[in-house]
Amino acid sequence: MRRAVLLYFLVILSENLAASNKPRRTVFFQDVDLKLFKESGFDSLSSLMIRDDFGQLVVGARAKVVTLSLDDISKKTSEANWTVSPADKALCIMKGKDTEECDNFIRTLHTIGDGKMLVCGTNAFNPSCDNMNFTNGKISLEGKIEVGRGKVPFEPYQRFASLMDGNTLYSAASSNFLGTELVFQRHGLNPLKTEMKRSWFNEPTMISISLVEVSKNSKDGEDDNLFLFFTENAVEERRDNIQVSRIARVCKSDLGGKRTLQKKWTSFMKARLDCPFGDVGSPSLIQDVFLLQDQNDWTDSIFYAVFTSNWDSSSACSQSAVCAYKLSDISQVFSGRFLTERDTGSWETYTGVKPYPHPGSCITDELRASGVMTSLNFTDQTLLFAKNHPLMEGAVTPITGRPLLVRAGPRFSKIVVDQVTTLDGRRHQVLFIGTDFGWLQKAVKFDGEDGRVIEELQLFQTPQPVNFLQLSSKTGQLYSSGSNSVVQVNVRDCSRYTSCDDCLIARDPYCGWDQVRDQCSSVVGASLGSMIQSWSDGDIRMCPISELKNPAIAHLTIGVAQLLQCSPETNLPIIWHFSGNILLPGARHTVLDQGLIIRPSYSDSGLYTCETVEIVKSKVHRKIVVQYMVQVQDVNTVVRNLRTAVITLAVFASLLLFFSVIRHLKAKEQNHTDCGTV
Incomplete structure (x- = not known):
């Protein structure tokens, strides 16, 4: 009988664990040990950059840039204002924009090769850029205004992506006032941009655009890559307005074509990015991506991406997921077959003869040996094929073919991944995921297991999307922001695990039980010594027996x-x-x-x-x-006991009064006797 009850208990428990969909631990704002920066007049926060070299967090907002101490962001160190001229604001309003939009929202902050910073803002729908210096602990703008069109959007809140490599800026942003033309381009000495063709970008939804550089150091001398992640309407689908997630790739050494594709990318290729979860046929829309690069072999580098199944945040059925993709798998898709558009408008697999080299290829030592030194040496036949066939047949699928983590409820918005070395010398990945309600979810994924959220932290007092999420390699702190505040979280804080059992069973790669100090502490930089950790199975038998x-x-x-x-x-x-x-x-x-x-x-x-x-x-x-x-x-017993207690108390009080009177009389008689003696 007891075995049957236990079996029933295990079944119910398994169902509860599957249905609860709760993180292992929830910590609210007032209980989080975090640093917070928020002041009056600081709103519409629109960019964030970590400068580990001089210990500052640089924050762009409406009409200003501020710097905060990386050690404690509640301490503001300097501020630089960049306001819109009255003439520019008046012209912006005349074009139909409201007063708030016609301000200067600082959307881009990048470190330039000489240590200066590039700052770009919307500037009343007239995008502009300037250089900024940091000297003697203070920031200052140089005042040498440059055109910022294509570097940042015209609109204050439109999504875009940018990346700085030395003094070269890459960006994917709308290039017109209406915000309808997405252009992926390289600025500087050898400018390149995408073709304005439907097959290259088909009404991109701008839900998410991420730009990542991959340094290869490959044996065959192949050039480094840039990867662009975005969403768009699928040209290959027979039905209209089917949104899909894409990954596109270009080569950094691309110089465009000599005649065909002049000053255009010759290496631009794109493929569908799959993350299967939710209802069948429901689109998985990418929101953010993080690259964990393998320094020994670039093909083992992994992209971690967050997706939503339904981007309507009001939907109760909305789900989010994390999928991981290996670079070797991505490269295999881009080395595969192409799709081609027929006269009927349908898209089919291209079965004809492909030109040499493979369209979209980067320059390798093999090509250099054959006389192809740059993309300017590609034949017109190769370039024309690349121009008309940017879409690959194959789709990039996640490692193991399924997501690492799927959650219902608030949508995932941002992701950062940290690699932690546990006491046994093994490396594990910890995922930090921001949501559109202002929560930070901390998740782990061990080999052979599904991903699980071990903790969630409320970052902001009022619900607001996590717009930025960055991890400092110097401080080991996580920096995040919403629309009007910045927070700093110590991701290695293990103090919330108050017992050895809780510390070990949480299987948090950051944490172990310190048997000398009798507390849960970070294992980062610690040696075995007195520390114990059981990330593999949460074996609490290692803990001392508590009374x-x-x-x-x-x-x-x-x-x-x-x-x-x-x-x-x-x-x-x-x-x-x-x-x-x-x-x-x-x-x-x-x-x-x-x-x-x-x-x-x-x-x-x-x-x-x-x-x-x-x-x-x-x-x-x-x-x-x-x-x-x-x-x-029962009630009667309680009443009887109460009555008995009252009677007992009354009798006791009467006895006290009686003995008090007796003592008083004796004292009086004694006083009388003493007086007679005198």
Whole structure:
């Protein structure tokens, strides 16, 4: 019988764990040990940049740039204002824009090769750029205004992407006042841009654009790549307005063509980016991407990307996911077959003869040996093919063919990945995911297991999207921002794990139990010594045995509903035991997230235990939260006991009064005797 009950318990528990969809631990704003920067007049935060070299966080907002100390961002170190001229604002308003839009929103902050910073703003729908210096602890703009069209959008809140390589800026942004033309281009000495063709960009939705550089250092001398992630309407679909996620690639050494594709990318290729989750046929739309580059072999580098299945944030059915892609798999897709557009408008696999070299290829040592030194040496036949065939047949699929993590509820908006070395010398990835409600989710993925969120932190007091998320390699701190505030979080903080059991069973790669200091501490930079860690299976048998506290005494009354409170520090499901047996819900017992409601009878007297239950690799781990020794009485007994107590108290009071009078009389008689003697 007990085995059947236990089996039932495990089935129910598994269902609860699957359905709860809760992070293991939830920490609210007031309980988070974070640094916060927010001041009056600081709003519409629109760019963020870490400068580890001089210990500053540079923040762009409306009409100003401020610098904050990386060690403590609540300390503002300097400020530079860049306001719009009255003439530019008047012209902007005359073109139909409102007063707020006709300001200067600082959208781009980049470090230039000489250590200066490039600053670009919308400047009342007239994008402009300037250089900024940091000297003697202060920032200052040079005042040498340059045209910023194509470097940042005209609109203050339109999505775009940019990347600085030395003194060369790459950007993917709208290039017209209406914001309808997306151009991916390189600025500077050898400017290049994409063709204005439907097959290159088809009504990009601008939901997300990310630009990432990959340094190869490959043996065959192949050039470095730039990868662009975006969403657009799929030209290859027979139905209209089917949104898909894309990954595009270009070569950094691309110089354009000599006649065909002059000053245009000759290496631009794109492919569908799949992240299968949610309803069949529902589009997975990319929101952000992070590259974890392998320094030993570039083909082992991994892109981590966040997707949403339904970008309508008001939808209760919205889901988000994290998918990971290996660069070797991406390269294989770009080395494959192309799609071609027929006269009927349909897209089919190209089966004809492809020109040499493979269209979209980067220059390699093999090509240099054959006399092809740059893209200017490509034949017109090769370039014409590349111009008309930018879309690959194959789709880039995630590692293992499925997402690392799928969650329902608030949409994922940003992602950063950190690599942590545990005490045994192994490296593990920790995912930090921002949501559109201002929460930070901390997730881990171990080999052979699904990803899981071990903690979520509320970053902002008021719900707002996480717009920026960056990790400093110098401080080990995570910096994030919404629309009007910046926060700093110590991702290595293990103090919220208050016991050895909790520290180990959380399987947080950052944390281990320090047996000397008797606390959960960061393992980053620590040696084995007194530290213990069990990331593989959360083996709490390694912990010292802790003594249980005496149970609390609870006096309950028959038939009167009363609460036995149980508030664990984690979001794990709780199970109640009564006199050693699992307590199942019934007519007299109601199990809640925060306790147990009892409508007791005499038979309900006894020991009640509330414990959290967690399943790790099929092992069930239990931890006692609280125990109660319940004593049940009926109302009549309570009244009789109360009456008896009142009578006893009255008798006791009368006796006290009687003895007090006797003592008073004796004292008086003694005083009289003493006076007579005198």
